[in-house]
Amino acid sequence: MTDIYEILRGEKDADGRYQKQSVIVQGITGKYGSEHTKLMIEYGTNIAAGVTPGKGGQKFENKIPIYDTVKEAVDACGAQIAIMFVPAKFFLNAAKEALNAGIKLLVAIPEHVPIRDTMQVIELVKQKDAIMIGPNTPGVIIPGLIKVGIMPASPFSPGKIAVLSKSGTLLYEISNNLTSAGFGQNITIGIGGDPVNGTRMIDAFNMVKDEPELEGMVIVGEIGGEAEEVLAQHIIDIDFKKPIVGYIAGRRAPKEKRMGHAGAIVMGTYGSAESKISMFAKANIPVAKRPGEIAILLAGKMSSQ
Amino acid sequence: MRLLEYQAKDLFKEFGIRIPESIASTDIEKGRTDAKNLGYPFVIKAQVPVGGRGKAGGIQKCSNDDEFEIKYAQILDMTIKGEKTRAILLEKMADIEKELYLSLFLNRSKRCYTIIASSDGGIEIESVKNQTIRDVGLGNVDDEIAKEVANEIGLNDKQESEFVDMLKRLSKLTVAKEAELAEINPLAVLKDGTLMALDGKIMTDDNSNFRHDELLKYQEKSELEEQAEKSGFSLVELDGNIAVIGNGAGLVMSTFDMLADNGGKPATFLDVGGGATTESVYKALELISKMDKVKAILVNLYGGIVKTTTVASAFIQAYDNSIIDLPVFTRLMGAESDKAKEMLADTKTQMFDSVESAINSVVSEVSK
Numbered sequence: 001m002t003d004i005y006e007i008l009r010g011e012k013d014a015d016g017r018y019q020k021q022s023v024i025v026q027g028i029t030g031k032y033g034s035e036h037t038k039l040m041i042e043y044g045t046n047i048a049a050g051v052t053p054g055k056g057g058q059k060f061e062n063k064i065p066i067y068d069t070v071k072e073a074v075d076a077c078g079a080q081i082a083i084m085f086v087p088a089k090f091f092l093n094a095a096k097e098a099l100n101a102g103i104k105l106l107v108a109i110p111e112h113v114p115i116r117d118t119m120q121v122i123e124l125v126k127q128k129d130a131i132m133i134g135p136n137t138p139g140v141i142i143p144g145l146i147k148v149g150i151m152p153a154s155p156f157s158p159g160k161i162a163v164l165s166k167s168g169t170l171l172y173e174i175s176n177n178l179t180s181a182g183f184g185q186n187i188t189i190g191i192g193g194d195p196v197n198g199t200r201m202i203d204a205f206n207m208v209k210d211e212p213e214l215e216g217m218v219i220v221g222e223i224g225g226e227a228e229e230v231l232a233q234h235i236i237d238i239d240f241k242k243p244i245v246g247y248i249a250g251r252r253a254p255k256e257k258r259m260g261h262a263g264a265i266v267m268g269t270y271g272s273a274e275s276k277i278s279m280f281a282k283a284n285i286p287v288a289k290r291p292g293e294i295a296i297l298l299a300g301k302m303s304s305q
Numbered sequence: 306m307r308l309l310e311y312q313a314k315d316l317f318k319e320f321g322i323r324i325p326e327s328i329a330s331t332d333i334e335k336g337r338t339d340a341k342n343l344g345y346p347f348v349i350k351a352q353v354p355v356g357g358r359g360k361a362g363g364i365q366k367c368s369n370d371d372e373f374e375i376k377y378a379q380i381l382d383m384t385i386k387g388e389k390t391r392a393i394l395l396e397k398m399a400d401i402e403k404e405l406y407l408s409l410f411l412n413r414s415k416r417c418y419t420i421i422a423s424s425d426g427g428i429e430i431e432s433v434k435n436q437t438i439r440d441v442g443l444g445n446v447d448d449e450i451a452k453e454v455a456n457e458i459g460l461n462d463k464q465e466s467e468f469v470d471m472l473k474r475l476s477k478l479t480v481a482k483e484a485e486l487a488e489i490n491p492l493a494v495l496k497d498g499t500l501m502a503l504d505g506k507i508m509t510d511d512n513s514n515f516r517h518d519e520l521l522k523y524q525e526k527s528e529l530e531e532q533a534e535k536s537g538f539s540l541v542e543l544d545g546n547i548a549v550i551g552n553g554a555g556l557v558m559s560t561f562d563m564l565a566d567n568g569g570k571p572a573t574f575l576d577v578g579g580g581a582t583t584e585s586v587y588k589a590l591e592l593i594s595k596m597d598k599v600k601a602i603l604v605n606l607y608g609g610i611v612k613t614t615t616v617a618s619a620f621i622q623a624y625d626n627s628i629i630d631l632p633v634f635t636r637l638m639g640a641e642s643d644k645a646k647e648m649l650a651d652t653k654t655q656m657f658d659s660v661e662s663a664i665n666s667v668v669s670e671v672s673k
Contacts, residue, residue: 032580036610088512089515089516111579112512113512114483114510114512114513114516115411115483115485115510115512115513116443116483116510116513119416119417119443120443122416123443150579150610151609152608152609152610152639152640154609154639154640155609155639165555166555167553167554167555167556167558168553168555168579169551169552169553169555169556169607169609170553170555170556170559171555172607172609172639173556173559173607173638176607176638176639193554193555195411195413195485196411196413196416200414200416220555222554222555222558223558224413225413225414226413226414227413227414230414247559249555249558249559249562250558250561250562251562251565252561252562252564252565252566252571253558253561253562253574254541254543256307256354256355257541258511258539258541259541259554259557259558259561259574260539260541260553260554260555260557260558260574260576261554261555262510262511262512263413264554264558267486268356268429268430268431269431270431289562289563289566290559290563290660290661291559292659292660292661
């Protein structure tokens with residue numbers, strides 16, 4: 001399986017430091033694309049090229065070359081990572097283009113992508129042995145090293161906790177809470193709020209679980225689907241020992257209403273918070289009632305082990 | 306979107322899935338004409354976007370004009386699990402031998418479509434026993450799988466071939482309309498041995514609406530929800546009296562949970578979204594100001610991409626234009642929150658360092 005750490009940080013050099021990996025931005029000249037490209041550069045991410053059809057040959061901020069196609073951009077800079085800012089209806093073609101050009105880690109920011117398009121791209125992702133984060137994700141960050149996403153920089157600090165979250169703002173809120181309590185993050189991955197995700201909770205867990213530096217994990221779930229239940233069962237099955245704490249948003253949400261995210265909907269008992277919380281309990285994962293409790297729960301869990 | 310029974314049956318009909326003779330109406334005048342055309346006896350069925358209407362009295366048999374006058378009006382006026390009757394379906398009764406279950410749904414964790422079928426139908430899926438389950442990728446069902454499913458739920462010979470045909474049609478519908486769920490329940494075996502879809506439930510993917518103009522006539526949105534969508538935020542209206550506003554679905558849900566845990570009653574779930582601007586937040590405040598039931602506003606923002614000052618400017622504008630006169634309880638974190646707090650210092654907005662304390666104050670405010 002493609003290793004997300006290897007793609008995001010490569011191998012350590014002679015001084016024991018990770019190298020800056022190249023990133024391509026699809027839709028670099030659009031409003032969000034350009035805004036977030038600047039913020040990623042500010043964070044220290046190596047944005048090596050941009051793609052906007054029809055604008056090939058131009059430069060972004062007089063510096064970063066723009067190409068008409070992902071293939072040309074990959075040929076020029078050799079990047080394995082792409083982040084996509086395109087309107088939802090162009091997602092399918094843009095994602096196919098990136099994967100066919102050899103991109104191994106695709107971070108898909110667009111919200112409101114039709115599920116059928118996501119499912120088709122997932123088929124291609126499997127064929128290419130690539131990773132897609134999203135769609136409808138804030139992205140992925142290894143604090144202090146690389147930010148491929150739209151998350152603000154301030155909540156995050158380097159450390160040893162992995163945070164996996166369906167929600168963007170809760171990821172920021174909880175990471176900020178962890179940072180304040182002295183728990184830096186090894187990696188944080190936005191799963192996204194859609195019903196079908198390129199990287200599911202369980203996939204994200206499997207991507208990070210064997211990281212040697214990892215000391216604990218925070219799982220931020222929400223109502224809808226059964227990703228949390230499936231993950232909890234997996235944690236039981238493999239007898240994973242590192243401390244994990246959880247949070248589930250939407251305990252008090254009405255049934256059969258979509259709560260902001262396309263995926264956040266309870267149908268009958270399918271997707272209910274109760275079901276998720278009780279499965280977490282079986283997997284020995286304490287669930288915070290408020291985001292503000294996460295750091296305290298994690299500290300407790302870590303000291304008891 | 307979630308289609309009502311009669312709308313789902315429109316689609317069944319379009320795809321050649323056999324349904325009972327039925328006519329939908331939204332007022333009693335048309336209902337009377339429909340009744341004449343259909344002929345007694347028939348059932349009057351409340352069209353509501355929730356399950357369990359039978360138990361709530363939303364489905365009643367009707368045999369003559371007198372019964373019709375009373376029951377039509379009564380069912381049209383009904384509210385079932387908080388949902389008002391949207392329309393009435395008059396439907397001929399079928400001679401049922403046995404009730405089966407059949408659905409195709411989007412299996413989120415497996416990321417494929419899944420067929421569920423059972424020889425025990427007519428009840429909610431959670432209670433359906435002896436489920437036959439088959440994963441079918443992107444939703445296309447071939448003869449071989451359809452036959453296997455038919456045999457597993459005990460159908461053979463002519464019923465098998467009718468079932469195979471029906472399942473393949475349901476699959477075509479699911480793929481063509483991008484349904485997340487297409488359910489026939491009950492799927493009746495009639496006394497004469499033939500099959501018929503007696504009730505249907507279809508949910509389609511809202512994100513694919515842009516390529517399904519033909520479904521837009523089924524879309525049902527309150528004026529509020531429509532305006533919210535235009536302005537780029539998502540809004541769910543509830544019965545309470547505290548409007549909850551925030552950025553990001555997860556953060557708003559979490560605020561909502563904490564408010565309800567502390568005895569507060571949310572009137573809105575309002576996520577201004579990742580692309581919020583001063584204009585869109587102003588629009589949100591305008592919408593809330595039109596809701597008489599709202600007694601206070603609870604704001605929880607984690608500024609990142611959306612700066613808290615963007616939101617603060619919208620509040621200042623709303624105060625300047627006298628759009629809001631309600632007490633506002635606010636917790637601002639993240640990007641530019643110090644500046645935002647300064648901007649709002651002399652307004653009716655009360656600032657809190659934690660969402661917990663903002664919630665305590667808003668709950669005691671509305672219970673005054």
